[in-house]
Amino acid sequence: MPPKLYAHPFSSYCQKVLIALYENGTAFEYRTLEDPKANEELAALWPMKRFPVMVDGGRTILEASLIIEHLDHAHRGPVRFVPDTPEAALDVRTMDRFFDNYVSTPQQKVVFNAIRPEAVRDPYGVDEAKAMLETSYRWLDRVMADREWAAGSTFSLADCAAAPALFYADWTHPIPDDCPNVKAYRQRLLARPSFARAVDEARKYRPYFPLGAPDRD
Numbered sequence: 001m002p003p004k005l006y007a008h009p010f011s012s013y014c015q016k017v018l019i020a021l022y023e024n025g026t027a028f029e030y031r032t033l034e035d036p037k038a039n040e041e042l043a044a045l046w047p048m049k050r051f052p053v054m055v056d057g058g059r060t061i062l063e064a065s066l067i068i069e070h071l072d073h074a075h076r077g078p079v080r081f082v083p084d085t086p087e088a089a090l091d092v093r094t095m096d097r098f099f100d101n102y103v104s105t106p107q108q109k110v111v112f113n114a115i116r117p118e119a120v121r122d123p124y125g126v127d128e129a130k131a132m133l134e135t136s137y138r139w140l141d142r143v144m145a146d147r148e149w150a151a152g153s154t155f156s157l158a159d160c161a162a163a164p165a166l167f168y169a170d171w172t173h174p175i176p177d178d179c180p181n182v183k184a185y186r187q188r189l190l191a192r193p194s195f196a197r198a199v200d201e202a203r204k205y206r207p208y209f210p211l212g213a214p215d216r217d
Helices: 012-023 036-045 064-074 086-115 123-146 157-172 180-191 193-208
Strands: 004-007 029-032 053-056 059-062
Touching: 004 012, 004 036, 012 064, 012 086, 012 157, 012 193, 029 036, 036 053, 053 064, 059 064, 064 086, 064 157, 086 123, 086 157, 123 180, 157 180, 157 193, 180 193
Parallel strands: 004 029
Antiparallel strands: 004 053, 053 059
């Protein structure tokens, strides 16, 4: 049986996994969380009800990075997401954690603040999150000066993380003009067929973006 993925098309972390699946043409059952039955199944599997979650061979795998590492071993394809050599693997995992912790996390903080009732919003926290994004953009601009992909010349787990992270971060707090390498990298990610497919599948949900989705991408 193919792996079963519980996910929503508009979620950045779900897109991260979808990119990996689409890269290698991996067959899977898509349990989209628009379906109430899929939501019930997810709650039974993982009481936190956070997604994505994958079920494969009787095993439940949580968190996007771990799902992609599982796919790399259990459903190996022509694209390898984590290199076999320890040093190269560490580089990939380092960049993966950077995008999750220092791009996605502050980006989501700004978005979640906009969803809150106005009386309990946290403008100071939003300013902190935007400052972290600024720092992250500038650090990444230096890193990407001589790289095609996040960890070097090969598409990897790190790029699966980077694509939705930078996609939504630029909507939330635009990448500044003095970070041309980040802007160019984001465009390369958008041109990647696997991510382009994930973006198109989520296009109809853009009116739900609480900050207002820009008329681009």
